[in-house]
Amino acid sequence: MPKIPVAKLEPGMKLAKPVTAKNGMVMLGEGTELSETWIERIRDMDIASIFVEGPPVQALPKEEALANLETRFAKVDGKPYMNLIKKITKEHIEGLYE
Amino acid sequence: MSNIDPKVLRHKVENIGTLPTVPGVLKRLSGIIEKPRITLVEISAFISNDPALTTKILKMVNSAIYGFPGRIASVSHATMLLGLNVIKGLLLGVSVFELMQKTMNGLYEHSLACAIASRVIAQKKGLKEPEEISVAGLLHDIGKVILMLEFQTEYEAAMNEAQTKGISIFEAEKNQFNATHANVGSWLAEKWRFPRSLIEVIEFHHRPALAKNAPLETAIVHMADILVRARGFGFAGENYVPEVNPAAFELLKLSAADIKDVLKELEENMESAEDIS
Ligand SMILES: [Fe+2]
Ligand SMILES: [Fe+2]
Numbered sequence: 058m059p060k061i062p063v064a065k066l067e068p069g070m071k072l073a074k075p076v077t078a079k080n081g082m083v084m085l086g087e088g089t090e091l092s093e094t095w096i097e098r099i100r101d102m103d104i105a106s107i108f109v110e111g112p113p114v115q116a117l118p119k120e121e122a123l124a125n126l127e128t129r130f131a132k133v134d135g136k137p138y139m140n141l142i143k144k145i146t147k148e149h150i151e152g153l154y155e
Numbered sequence: 156m157s158n159i160d161p162k163v164l165r166h167k168v169e170n171i172g173t174l175p176t177v178p179g180v181l182k183r184l185s186g187i188i189e190k191p192r193i194t195l196v197e198i199s200a201f202i203s204n205d206p207a208l209t210t211k212i213l214k215m216v217n218s219a220i221y222g223f224p225g226r227i228a229s230v231s232h233a234t235m236l237l238g239l240n241v242i243k244g245l246l247l248g249v250s251v252f253e254l255m256q257k258t259m260n261g262l263y264e265h266s267l268a269c270a271i272a273s274r275v276i277a278q279k280k281g282l283k284e285p286e287e288i289s290v291a292g293l294l295h296d297i298g299k300v301i302l303m304l305e306f307q308t309e310y311e312a313a314m315n316e317a318q319t320k321g322i323s324i325f326e327a328e329k330n331q332f333n334a335t336h337a338n339v340g341s342w343l344a345e346k347w348r349f350p351r352s353l354i355e356v357i358e359f360h361h362r363p364a365l366a367k368n369a370p371l372e373t374a375i376v377h378m379a380d381i382l383v384r385a386r387g388f389g390f391a392g393e394n395y396v397p398e399v400n401p402a403a404f405e406l407l408k409l410s411a412a413d414i415k416d417v418l419k420e421l422e423e424n425m426e427s428a429e430d431i432s
Contacts, residue, residue, distance in 0.1 A: 077210070080206045132397075141411070142382070143396075145415055146382075149419070
């Protein structure tokens with residue numbers, strides 16, 4: 058269920074979560090298929106992004122995500138249990154790209 | 156080096172309602188929460204009278220904290236199900252959300268992820284009240300918000316010091332304030348009459364071996380904090396994963412499969428939790 062910036066919405070996309078006003082009122086229900094009109098209304102609502110249906114999109118390319126992981130663990134290499142935690146986390150991140 | 160006296164710092168934190176930098180929402184809230192005998196009904200009414208607050212609380216209980224999406228439809232149901240301490244904690248959590256975004260970009264995401272990871276670990280350990288641990292995860296770094304609000308220049312200096320020297324924000328805070336966000340958070344939790352276990356988790360989440368009353372709860376949030384940083388969700392003041400306390404790791408006895416499960420649940424919940432605001 059990717060979160061899409063309002064500027065990138067396209068007709069045919071389906072809402073994975075309702076679009077709500079600041080006070081919580083539901084403006085468009087979950088499952089609504091977006092038309093040009095609905096997209097225009099959403100643009101007039103002062104919302105940054107909304108959830109649409111579909112597989113999650115990873116924000117970073119895999120190589121970058123793994124390089125960042127290395128950086129985050131740079132200070133604790135060889136400390137008790139940290140290599141184990143790193144290994145499990147690495148497998149987890151790799152799994153997100155399969 | 157610091158010239159801030161921790162006693163003065165503590166005094167400021169305990170009188171948070173009178174600080175000029177603290178926004179109205181937190182002042183109103185502290186007026187409610189500090190009352191010695193607030194009832195479930197009063198707190199439920201306070202939330203229900205505010206539609207925005209109601210939405211935030213319901214979104215929170217239906218995603219990250221409770222772990223059963225979509226089950227709780229009303230504030231009264233939520234308060235009955237979760238109890239006074241959890242609701243009080245949630246109220247504080249959602250009320251400082253905007254403040255967190257403003258004071259340290261990414262801290263809310265970090266806190267939310269810790270809430271989820273803490274709940275999942277608590278469930279794996281068979282704890283009776285996983286929601287209480289979840290709230291502890293949500294609030295564990297609240298001291299950072301207070302420090303940032305009241306001492307922005309000094310806190311930014313601490314973040315810079317952490318960055319340039321490659322030390323943890325916890326160590327850099329000690330240099331700047333002679334105290335840490337863990338101290339500050341625990342003073343606030345005490346002032347707001349949170350249960351002993353929550354105060355202890357906040358105070359010792361970076362030094363879990365010192366927890367006397369709630370060692371398991373403290374170890375859980377300590378571990379959650381590390382896993383969240385390992386995965387790279389949010390920002391908590393510096394970019395490095397800190398060392399896990401070996402005794403805490405051994406106390407938890409999580410298998411590799413358990414840790415994988417925590418990361419998996421974190422992934423699934425964070426995707427939908429990000430719009431809690
Ligand atoms: Fe912390
Ligand atoms: Fe943290």
